[in-house]
Amino acid sequence: MRVVTGQVVALRLFDLAYEIDLKRAETLWAERAGGTAARSRLVATPAKAISFGVPPLALELGPVVLSIGGAAVSAQASARLYDFGIVALALRVPVGDVDWADFTRLVNETDRAIGPAAEAAPWAAILERLRGPLGEALDRPSATPLQEDYLLAMVHRLDPPMSAEALTTEADLVPLLSGETRPLAEAARRDLLRHRFSYYPDDLVVLTWDRAFILEPRGETDVADVLEMANAQLLEMRTYDEMLDAELPRMRELVETARRRANLLAARRYSRLARRLHTLVAEVSELAERVDNALQVTEDVYLARVYAAAMDQFRVANVSAAVDRKLAIIRETYSALHGEAAGARAELLEIAILALIALEIVLSFVRH
Numbered sequence: 001m002r003v004v005t006g007q008v009v010a011l012r013l014f015d016l017a018y019e020i021d022l023k024r025a026e027t028l029w030a031e032r033a034g035g036t037a038a039r040s041r042l043v044a045t046p047a048k049a050i051s052f053g054v055p056p057l058a059l060e061l062g063p064v065v066l067s068i069g070g071a072a073v074s075a076q077a078s079a080r081l082y083d084f085g086i087v088a089l090a091l092r093v094p095v096g097d098v099d100w101a102d103f104t105r106l107v108n109e110t111d112r113a114i115g116p117a118a119e120a121a122p123w124a125a126i127l128e129r130l131r132g133p134l135g136e137a138l139d140r141p142s143a144t145p146l147q148e149d150y151l152l153a154m155v156h157r158l159d160p161p162m163s164a165e166a167l168t169t170e171a172d173l174v175p176l177l178s179g180e181t182r183p184l185a186e187a188a189r190r191d192l193l194r195h196r197f198s199y200y201p202d203d204l205v206v207l208t209w210d211r212a213f214i215l216e217p218r219g220e221t222d223v224a225d226v227l228e229m230a231n232a233q234l235l236e237m238r239t240y241d242e243m244l245d246a247e248l249p250r251m252r253e254l255v256e257t258a259r260r261r262a263n264l265l266a267a268r269r270y271s272r273l274a275r276r277l278h279t280l281v282a283e284v285s286e287l288a289e290r291v292d293n294a295l296q297v298t299e300d301v302y303l304a305r306v307y308a309a310a311m312d313q314f315r316v317a318n319v320s321a322a323v324d325r326k327l328a329i330i331r332e333t334y335s336a337l338h339g340e341a342a343g344a345r346a347e348l349l350e351i352a353i354l355a356l357i358a359l360e361i362v363l364s365f366v367r368h
Contacts, residue, residue: 006095009152018140025137032133069109148235164204199302230310237319244326
């Protein structure tokens with residue numbers, strides 16, 4: 001069995017900024033980099049069935065020479081910008097007329113060359129190529145952005161042609177999906193292959209935590225785009241989770257400081273801190289909702305199943321639940337501070353009233 005045509009796609013996603021103005025980014029990229037840009041959409045799926053909430057901006061970055069398995073390989077680089085601050089970089093290594101063992105070897109060597117454990121991966125240089133021209137479109141850029149990576153092994157044509165069922169019988173997908181050269185236990189093999197999906201007899205998607213195999217004889221990219229979106233949502237939720245992790249200790253320290261310095265200005269100090277927390281909750285809640293609605297699924301049951309499985313496999317719901325719990329803590333703190341501010345204002349008003357009464361009594365004695 002030979003892979004006549006296919007590609008290995010390495011994705012590296014970065015939390016580039018708080019938000020990205022995609023219209024401004026498109027204009028800046030054309031003016032300063034002279035590159036082509038276009039709004040992405042799912043190619044083979046009708047917009048009414050499943051679509052991006054805000055279509056991301058796709059940028060072509062040209063060829064990049066990589067060292068894979070000791071050989072120089074030309075890969076096509078591209079980027080996709082999401083309005084909620086994520087950039088997904090992709091390096092596409094073409095595959096042509098290799099047997100299955102060589103295809104598996106190429107997938108694993110690509111991961112070693114430019115994957116998360118690679119020491120000299122080109123991602124930082126590619127990211128800097130974007131930061132320069134697009135700086136003005138980035139709202140609150142990240143100094144040290146969080147990252148996610150994913151690897152796609154895509155086959156478009158096999159020789160001899162075969163169905164998805166025949167492929168899973170003839171080829172061992174486990175070394176390709178796990179990156180392991182040693183045989184895995186039967187339970188591990190079953191777990192690795194349990195997220196399998198087919199719509200037609202000749203297409204197949206197998207998902208794992210950090211890799212996916214896609215057999216797509218029609219050359220469509222919708223499944224790959226949906227998997228990229230799921231990774232972008234995971235990374236953005238991780239960003240909110242870490243931001244709130246850093247905010248909670250700071251919040252407790254500010255509250256304790258405000259309480260230790262109780263005086264006539266306590267109401268103003270509590271109100272200012274409460275407003276800060278309310279703003280934080282509002283901003284994170286708004287962007288989290290935007291992330292949740294980034295991909296709208298209505299009618300395409302197949303892509304909806306692939307998307308739901310990816311979200312489950314990446315544990316996006318777990319990270320989202322952690323964000324919700326931390327937001328709930330901040331909301332409760334805001335409510336408590338709001339109550340303390342109201343109490344402090346009432347106390348200050350009572351003091352002022354008593355002072356006025358005392359002044360009136362003193363003045364009455366002075367007049368008489």
